[in-house]
Amino acid sequence: QVQLVESGGGLVQAGGSLTLSCAASGSILSVDLMAWYRQAPGKQRELVAGITRAGATTYAHSVKGRFLISRDNAKRMVHLRMNSLKAEDTAVYYCKGDGLNWGQGTQVTVSS
Numbered sequence: 001q002v003q004l005v006e007s008g009g010g011l012v013q014a015g016g017s018l019t020l021s022c023a024a025s026g027s028i029l030s031v032d033l034m035a036w037y038r039q040a041p042g043k044q045r046e047l048v049a050g051i052t053r054a055g056a057t058t059y060a061h062s063v064k065g066r067f068l069i070s071r072d073n074a075k076r077m078v079h080l081r082m083n084s085l086k087a088e089d090t091a092v093y094y095c096k097g098d099g100l101n102w103g104q105g106t107q108v109t110v111s112s
Helices: none
Strands: 006-009 010-013 018-024 036-040 044-053 058-059 067-072 078-080 093-098 106-111
Touching: 006 010, 006 093, 018 036, 018 106, 036 067, 036 078, 044 067, 044 078, 058 067, 058 106
Parallel strands: 010 106
Antiparallel strands: 006 018, 018 078, 036 044, 036 093, 044 058, 067 078, 093 106
């Protein structure tokens, strides 16, 4: 089973940027959708952004225009570039692929 490990989280001021990375322990060539989710305290986990094998992307309305998802199948990596961060982006961010287990998550905290 391919394992996913997220990294890149941290503390950033509002308006700042972070890039999250998701490293897969095996090939993701056959995984159609790779996605980032997030879960804030007391809230349900929500889809932030997704990218298919063909490169089609989808974004939550709240992050559209600020976040950019990308994937590198050769390097088995998925990235999430987050710009213009807001306090409401504070959450644990998780990487997920179709048929794969959740990663352990990485904390993003945006100070206002």
